[in-house]
Amino acid sequence: MAALIETIPGLRDACDRARAAGGTVGLVPTMGFLHEGHRSLMRRARAENSFVVVTIFVNPLQFGPTEDLGRYPRDLDGDVAACEAEDVDVVFAPSVAEMYPRPSATTVRVAGLTDGLCGEHRPGHFDGVTTVVTKLFAIAGPCRAYFGRKDAQQVAVVARMAADLDLPIEVLACPLVRESDGLALSSRNAYLAPADRAAAPVLFHALRAASESVVAGERDADVLTARIRGVVAAEPRVELEYVEVRDAESIVPVVRVDGAVLIALAARVGGTRLIDNVGISVVGSTVTVDLGTLSAGAKPAPPAPPAS
Ligand code: AMP
Numbered sequence: 001m002a003a004l005i006e007t008i009p010g011l012r013d014a015c016d017r018a019r020a021a022g023g024t025v026g027l028v029p030t031m032g033f034l035h036e037g038h039r040s041l042m043r044r045a046r047a048e049n050s051f052v053v054v055t056i057f058v059n060p061l062q063f064g065p066t067e068d069l070g071r072y073p074r075d076l077d078g079d080v081a082a083c084e085a086e087d088v089d090v091v092f093a094p095s096v097a098e099m100y101p102r103p104s105a106t107t108v109r110v111a112g113l114t115d116g117l118c119g120e121h122r123p124g125h126f127d128g129v130t131t132v133v134t135k136l137f138a139i140a141g142p143c144r145a146y147f148g149r150k151d152a153q154q155v156a157v158v159a160r161m162a163a164d165l166d167l168p169i170e171v172l173a174c175p176l177v178r179e180s181d182g183l184a185l186s187s188r189n190a191y192l193a194p195a196d197r198a199a200a201p202v203l204f205h206a207l208r209a210a211s212e213s214v215v216a217g218e219r220d221a222d223v224l225t226a227r228i229r230g231v232v233a234a235e236p237r238v239e240l241e242y243v244e245v246r247d248a249e250s251i252v253p254v255v256r257v258d259g260a261v262l263i264a265l266a267a268r269v270g271g272t273r274l275i276d277n278v279g280i281s282v283v284g285s286t287v288t289v290d291l292g293t294l295s296a297g298a299k300p301a302p303p304a305p306p307a308s
Pocket of ligand 1: 029030031032036037038040041146147148149150151174175176177178184185186187
């Protein structure tokens with residue numbers, strides 16, 4: 001049975017007791033409306049820790065004034081059921097008043113890694129993320145914290161924050177999970193009208209096409225992003241917001257693929273903003289492509305469109 005905890009002292013006590021009994025705490029921070037991507041993090045946390053906490057909190061600080069805070073999908077009962085099914089020990093679902101009993105005078109800000117990509121297009125977003133994640137880390141105490149590579153810039157930012165501040169937290173990056181047709185799982189996929197849902201996998205097709213170009217020897221970032229723009233342009237329902245090649249750890253822009261990079265993009269599909277990325281590592285002549293995994297039970301994705 002997963003315990004539902006809604007107070008900060010309640011979660012702090014539960015984690016303290018787990019550690020006092022000799023256990024380790026695995027923390028999975030989420031905004032709820034849980035899907036297979038979240039569940040893959042829970043399973044990893046379950047496999048590696050004696051005590052697993054999933055947090056469900058739609059954090060107002062990380063939404064811009066014109067964003068979807070008010071209509072972000074919520075289903076606490078369904079989320080608790082998903083956590084039960086994954087043998088989670090605690091679901092922490094605080095209210096906004098519990099997390100922010102007064103306006104926060106303190107903001108945790110990571111410089112540099114938050115420049116560009118979603119940092120540029122969602123001003124203040126990462127400050128909201130790092131501030132709430134710091135609070136969750138402070139409440140849970142020493143633990144392993146599991147984040148998905150779906151939000152690759154976010155994982156890099158949180159890992160750097162934990163390292164810079166000597167937080168007693170091990171930040172673990174987990175694979176991006178996709179639907180059978182390649183669409184990255186996201187709570188926001190629930191917003192997609194059927195025609196937009198059918199169009200959205202073009203983002204995966206484009207990233208895969210660029211990855212194939214790298215495997216075939218292409219290293220020029222501009223050529224790779226042009227390849228992605230070309231594939232996405234064939235789908236009029238999808239409008240790219242950005243596509244860039246960046247160093248996977250420092251998030252600085254790169255002009256050539258060398259070492260570990262991300263090709264990251266954001267796009268509008270109907271009114272919905274989606275993000276996706278591929279991790280690529282080039283060491284000497286060895287190229288490793290990480291497009292993530294298909295969700296459990298999913299069939300393989302269809303083949304990439306021909307190169308143009
Ligand atoms: P969210 O609820 O969207 O804030 O996501 C909570 C955590 O789940 C973050 O660490 C995300 O990166 C991770 N996550 C969301 N979608 C996926 C996915 N498709 N695959 C892997 N992890 C994911």
